[in-house]
Amino acid sequence: MTAALHNYHDRMQRVLDYIDRHLDGDLDLDTVSGVAAFSKFHFHRQFSATFGVSVHSYIQLIRMKRASHQLAYTDAQSVTDIAMDAGYDAPDAFARAFRQRFGQSPSAFRKSPDWELWHAALGPLDKARSKLMQTTFTPTDVTIRDVPATPVAIMEHRGDPATLGATIQRFIAWRKAANLPPKTNPTFTVWRSERRPASPADYSIDLCVGTDQPIAAGDEQVRAGEIPGGRCAVLRVVGNTDNLEPAALYLYREWLPASGEEARDFPIYGQRLSFYPDVPQHEAVADVFLPLK
Structure with missing residues (x-):
């Protein structure tokens, strides 16, 4: 049972690592379920059961987290470029999703981020990642x-x-x-x-x-x-x-x-x-x- 559980967690960890590395790519259900070597018909339920969010929501959250870091801490990229990196075809769609998530437009966040709202919005992502990433030290x-x-x-x-x-x-x-x-x-x-x-x-x-x-x-x-x-x-x-x-x-x-x-x-x-x-x-x-x- 313990070996099987470790194997299961390792496969889910591979998925999180793959998503981290391929945020600019096509992270569809076929791809990410294949990384875990799980059937796509069950993978989305397994992912939700493990992390408390759907794989689609998880990918949206982590892309939005990266976008918020790019807005707040770098000035080399335009809002349009950041929107494209986050998987949006148009800046308007990105702006609507960003405002819905963080309570500010991307340009307003870049000028003066509301970090309290930001932390609250990313709470589900932090909780999901902690499921497998809580390290036990020796x-x-x-x-x-x-x-x-x-x-x-x-x-x-x-x-x-x-x-x-x-x-x-x-x-x-x-x-x-x-x-x-x-x-x-x-x-x-x-x-x-x-x-x-x-x-x-x-x-x-x-x-x-x-x-x-x-x-x-x-x-x-x-x-x-x-x-x-x-x-x-x-x-x-x-x-x-x-x-x-x-x-x-x-x-x-x-x-x-x-x-x-x-x-x-x-x-x-x-x-x-x-x-x-x-x-x-x-x-x-x-x-x-x-x-x-």
Whole structure:
């Protein structure tokens, strides 16, 4: 029974990975059921039973998620190009579907996204992906590294996590203007509070980009700082990097007490190594660092 269940989950995971890689292609029922090696007459019911949404709705959601990222975080693509990438023949049809999903037109979302509505709209997608992508970590997944100190520019986010998307937008715009792209300058997130503190006002993280260039005088958006060097327990996460909390909690709650190690006086932090939607979502990679004495 256990082997059969693993095999079933593996086949469904292949479907999700295939959809991630072929969002621009023809993802009809014949194709995706063939990837899973299931009969197309039963596959749509099996998919819905496993993930809580139909395969058609899942594909629409993940295409809309990519489109929203392209609108909010990139300015190289026009709304028309993004509409075509999302599988729509005309921008008007895309705009109607986008507004119905997120409560804003694509152009309004690009200018000022309502992230609270966005999170609510994509809740079914996050829930569906978590069915198979919830990772169980083990001590062998953790490595200990001597990490060099890294000078960084820091943009702080303090307050309601629902507004974090707006801070990320400003951070991306700032690093573009400063010519600090992710390919040459590492990206870090320092978590200074819980992911869901009792009061949203207490939520606190730092968005950081590795650089030793001086901060321009009068630049109130960022400040200079450092990711300190030293020993760290490191846990790599592949795929579900939208939520690194399970990895952080594993390091704190399970690995650290059993390891005999002692945490250093610096918050747990993450480094983004590859980014969605630059790579398919299941190929996104991040490392989570727990500083040690």
